[in-house]
Each structure stands twice: as C-alpha cells, then as structure tokens.
Amino acid sequence: MTGSQKTLKLRKTPKQKGLSILKTILIYGTIFALIYTAVNWWRQPVMPADPQLQLTDYQGQRLDLAAMSTDKPTLVYFWGTWCPICTYTSPTINKLAVENNYPVVTVAIKSGNNQELSNYMTDNNFDFTTINDEEGRIFADWQGQVTPSYVVLKDGKMTQGLTGIQPLWSLKLRLWLSSVF
Structure with a gap:
C-alpha cells in the first residue's frame, strides 16, 4: 500500500463525519444531562417534617x-x-x-x-x-x-x-x- 492509499483510507466521508459529530453531541449531551440532574437533585429544597403550609x-x-x-x-x-x-x-x-x-x-x-x-x-x-x-x-x-x-x-x-x-x-x-x- 502506498502513502497516498493510506491517506485515502484514513479520510472520513461526509456521512462518517456527520455521524461522528452526532455521536459526540449525544455523548456530551447525556453527560451534561446527568450532571445537571444530579446537581439539581442535590440543591433542591427539602420539605420539612412538619411544614408550615x-x-x-x-x-x-x-x-x-x-x-x-x-x-x-x-x-x-x-x-x-x-x-x-x-x-x-x-x-x-x-x-x-x-x-x-x-x-x-x-x-x-x-x-x-x-x-x-x-x-x-x-x-x-x-x-x-x-x-x-x-x-x-x-x-x-x-x-x-x-x-x-x-x-x-x-x-x-x-x-x-x-x-x-x-x-x-x-x-x-x-x-x-x-x-x-
């Protein structure tokens, strides 16, 4: 295999690039959602045992x-x-x-x-x-x-x-x- 053939084999098609970007967005989006949910749960108010309503x-x-x-x-x-x-x-x-x-x-x-x-x-x-x-x-x-x-x-x-x-x-x-x- 020549050097130019290796270069061609390593290049991604536009479809592969799009899927890679989508995968990255989904991974980071999921991580963000999990962290946001955990922080929100930790900081949320807690109802008192005998609340004054x-x-x-x-x-x-x-x-x-x-x-x-x-x-x-x-x-x-x-x-x-x-x-x-x-x-x-x-x-x-x-x-x-x-x-x-x-x-x-x-x-x-x-x-x-x-x-x-x-x-x-x-x-x-x-x-x-x-x-x-x-x-x-x-x-x-x-x-x-x-x-x-x-x-x-x-x-x-x-x-x-x-x-x-x-x-x-x-x-x-x-x-x-x-x-x-």
Whole structure:
C-alpha cells in the first residue's frame, strides 16, 4: 500500500463525519444531562417534617398551601429581589400565574419589608401571590440552598423540587405530571 492509499483510507466521508459529530453531541449531551440532574437533585429544597403550609402573603391575605394543592398541583417559587437569576425567572413565573391554570405562590427571601417588596412587585408588574420571608426562615425550613428554587405541591406533599432557570414549558410539564401521577 502506498502513502497516498493510506491517506485515502484514513479520510472520513461526509456521512462518517456527520455521524461522528452526532455521536459526540449525544455523548456530551447525556453527560451534561446527568450532571445537571444530579446537581439539581442535590440543591433542591427539602420539605420539612412538619411544614408550615398556612402562611400570610405580604398584603395580609391568609394562604393554605395544602388546601390549594388538593384540586391542582401548586407551584411554590423561592426567589429574591436581590437575585440576578430571578430577574430572568420571575417574569416566567408571572406568566404562569396570570394563565391561572395552576396555583402559584412565591416566597420572596430577604427582600426587604412589605412596602419595599410591594414597590418591587409594582415596578416589575408582577401579579403573583407572594409571601415575604424577611428573615429567610421559611426558605431555611425547606433547606433551600440557591435561588431560584421551586417546589411542586400536590395534596400538601412535595412531588418535585428543582432549582435554576426553568422555561415555562418545563414548569407546565412538571405541574401537569404532578396532576397525573
């Protein structure tokens, strides 16, 4: 075999190159998905043994999360006015709340007093129900580690927990899955 014949034999066809690229994408995509899932599982909030599910929002309205979650799954969103990622996720939560297909309750962590929170909500045109966790006690009870964090409640029990940026379709899918299973 001559040198040029060896070179020709080692060159990949466009189809082989495409399959090689696809294989690489699938391998790295799978590794990323596994790592992302493991980190998300590790950082997710954990429902307390004796959770306080009867709370008052920053406007003085009483909320019973267990009762809210009996008809449909309820999304609980932990966030803060100081959280840079929350500036991207809160508009998505607002859209979900406005659609009114599922109850949405948010917990603003260490975001100032009720007036400061009210001003922030008004300035950002947020209409979602919000509990002001001024001291961060509620979030600490749920062993929250990062904001934003999310919990899906069904019949007063946590069915799912997640963290980070979540697209609207993902939140809707999780709520729907909690209503089915």
